[in-house]
Amino acid sequence: MIVSRRIVLRFPRRLVDRPIVYWLIKDYNLEFNILKASVTPDEEGLMVLELRGEQADYDRGIRYLTEAGVRIQSLSQDVIRNEERCTHCGACITICPTYAFEVDPVTREVSFYGDKCIACGLCIQACPPRAMELHF
Amino acid sequence: MAKTIEEINKKLESGRAVVVTAEEIIGIVREKGLERAAQEVDVVTTGTFGPMCSSGAYLNIGHSKPRIKLGGGRVYLNDVPAYIGLAAVDIFIGANALPEDDPRNRVHPGEFNYGGGHVIEELVAGKDVRLVATAYGTDCHPRKKLETWLNIRDVNEAVLFNIRNAYQNYSVAVNLSDRVIYTYMGILKPGLGNANYCSAGQLSPLLNDPYYKTIGIGTRIFLGGGIGYVAWPGTQHNPDVLRNEAGVPKRPAGTLAVIGDLKQMKPRWLMGASMQGYGGTITVGIGVPIPILSEEILGYTAVTDADILAPVIDYSEAYPQRKGDVLGEVSYAELRSGRIVVRGKEVPTASLSSYPRAVEIAVTLKEWLLAGKFRLTQPVAPLPGVESGVTFKPLKERPLEE
Numbered sequence: 336m337i338v339s340r341r342i343v344l345r346f347p348r349r350l351v352d353r354p355i356v357y358w359l360i361k362d363y364n365l366e367f368n369i370l371k372a373s374v375t376p377d378e379e380g381l382m383v384l385e386l387r388g389e390q391a392d393y394d395r396g397i398r399y400l401t402e403a404g405v406r407i408q409s410l411s412q413d414v415i416r417n418e419e420r421c422t423h424c425g426a427c428i429t430i431c432p433t434y435a436f437e438v439d440p441v442t443r444e445v446s447f448y449g450d451k452c453i454a455c456g457l458c459i460q461a462c463p464p465r466a467m468e469l470h471f
Numbered sequence: 472m473a474k475t476i477e478e479i480n481k482k483l484e485s486g487r488a489v490v491v492t493a494e495e496i497i498g499i500v501r502e503k504g505l506e507r508a509a510q511e512v513d514v515v516t517t518g519t520f521g522p523m524c525s526s527g528a529y530l531n532i533g534h535s536k537p538r539i540k541l542g543g544g545r546v547y548l549n550d551v552p553a554y555i556g557l558a559a560v561d562i563f564i565g566a567n568a569l570p571e572d573d574p575r576n577r578v579h580p581g582e583f584n585y586g587g588g589h590v591i592e593e594l595v596a597g598k599d600v601r602l603v604a605t606a607y608g609t610d611c612h613p614r615k616k617l618e619t620w621l622n623i624r625d626v627n628e629a630v631l632f633n634i635r636n637a638y639q640n641y642s643v644a645v646n647l648s649d650r651v652i653y654t655y656m657g658i659l660k661p662g663l664g665n666a667n668y669c670s671a672g673q674l675s676p677l678l679n680d681p682y683y684k685t686i687g688i689g690t691r692i693f694l695g696g697g698i699g700y701v702a703w704p705g706t707q708h709n710p711d712v713l714r715n716e717a718g719v720p721k722r723p724a725g726t727l728a729v730i731g732d733l734k735q736m737k738p739r740w741l742m743g744a745s746m747q748g749y750g751g752t753i754t755v756g757i758g759v760p761i762p763i764l765s766e767e768i769l770g771y772t773a774v775t776d777a778d779i780l781a782p783v784i785d786y787s788e789a790y791p792q793r794k795g796d797v798l799g800e801v802s803y804a805e806l807r808s809g810r811i812v813v814r815g816k817e818v819p820t821a822s823l824s825s826y827p828r829a830v831e832i833a834v835t836l837k838e839w840l841l842a843g844k845f846r847l848t849q850p851v852a853p854l855p856g857v858e859s860g861v862t863f864k865p866l867k868e869r870p871l872e873e
């Protein structure tokens with residue numbers, strides 16, 4: 336069975352310059368799509384990947400990453416909307432690169448589709464009441 | 472048919488009044504025509520909920536023992552400086568005030584996560600706020616230092632006093648430059664990447680009364696979830712702008728200064744907000760009832776998003792350099808469709824003010840009126856109109872001599 340998951344990888348400083356992702360393709364036959372990659376101010380590596388492959392390969396790949404010291408988290412819980420603070424203004428609509436927000440043409444309420452979110456974080460600062468929150 | 476405010480208040484008391492929102496009236500007029508609608512409808516309610524920077528609140532915190540004279544000293548509420556050029560224990564907190572150690576735009580764009588607007592929201596929510604003050608001490612007010620928790624229920628007065636709110640129409644902001652810019656109109660992407668607007672359009676108070684025939688000084692309103700009043704024309708009130716044939720301004724025009732008891736307000740309708748790279752502010756909910764005194768007044772309230780035009784302005788150059796260039800005019804119907812065309816390019820649009828919340832305000836005000844919780848007032852003086860000669864002047868700079 337082929338699975339496709341979006342995950343966030345956090346590399347401790349000592350792993351940042353090792354070709355970890357390369358081994359994922361080579362040894363575990365996984366395809367990937369880099370959605371975001373950066374080095375945080377404290378030199379931790381952060382990578383958002385879409386990983387695709389056979390379930391068994393996927394599980395082995397994840398085990399390899401964990402054993403190498405990479406922290407893994409699934410993306411769906413990453414950026415969430417605090418419904419108490421969202422005013423449905425719509426300021427986030429044109430900011431989100433993956434069109435995760437949509438305005439209902441009748442009620443003008445703004446829906447947030449978490450499954451489209453790649454946790455780029457752009458909406459967090461763009462939302463005036465700060466309703467979009469990053470959760471680790 | 473001409474009705475008076477007194478007659479409408481009597482109808483409200485006896486439960487016979489017809490109250491509808493500025494959105495509902497559009498369909499009613501379409502179906503029944505102006506004349507019949509004007510006979511049947513007594514009040515049209517409006518609403519708006521958007522960031523309004525020229526807002527603030529004053530508090531009288533009560534006298535400490537021994538006494539302290541804060542005037543001329545320094546006061547911080549949750550580290551945000553309050554204005555203290557007033558007597559002993561009156562303080563004013565402005566929505567745009569920032570903690571002194573906030574990095575502001577030193578690392579651009581700054582985040583501005585907490586400021587005066589957030590202090591006001593927390594006060595309204597009934598949360599304790601940390602007050603830290605220093606003063607110079609006098610014979611009658613010897614104390615020089617004060618540190619205490621403060622809660623809105625314990626202070627004498629807590630009054631929201633916003634000197635410019637509820638703009639009658641506003642510009643649409645775009646960016647013609649090749650870099651992202653961070654403005655009070657939100658984040659604007661380069662090369663006409665997006666267009667931001669900020670008005671409730673057909674629901675907005677002053678767009679439903681374009682010539683200020685019913686809204687005046689003393690008008691009772693919905694303010695921040697409580698009851699407030701129009702105190703004065705707002706700063707930068709500018710009635711004599713381009714208008715369409717029906718009198719609806721095509722440029723930012725009138726404004727309102729509003730006042731009300733902060734103790735009755737609700738945090739849902741007074742929310743601290745942060746504009747990345749620009750500053751902290753507050754989102755304010757305002758709703759104004761419009762008494763249908765004549766067919767003419769009803770005609771104004773039937774305005775639709777398609778009738779209201781706003782100018783498109785480049786915020787990378789024309790706005791900061793105060794050049795008059797307008798890139799075009801678009802209607803709120805176009806803006807709400809999600810796309811407008813500027814210089815032949817399709818530009819996606821986003822709103823900074825919340826239309827669903829504006830609807831909620833208009834509906835709440837309607838319910839208050841129908842439940843007998845809210846009576847209409849007769850303004851004590853009108854707002855300056857088109858013929859008043861009131862204009863919005865730029866600063867005339869005169870260099871200081873050596």
Ligand code: SF4
Binds near residue numbers: 424427445461467
């Ligand atoms: S910008 Fe924030 S408050 Fe406005 S609709 Fe988006 S999530 Fe909600």
Ligand code: SF4
Binds near residue numbers: 467
């Ligand atoms: S973090 Fe925000 S802007 Fe980025 S993809 Fe998710 S919803 Fe869109």
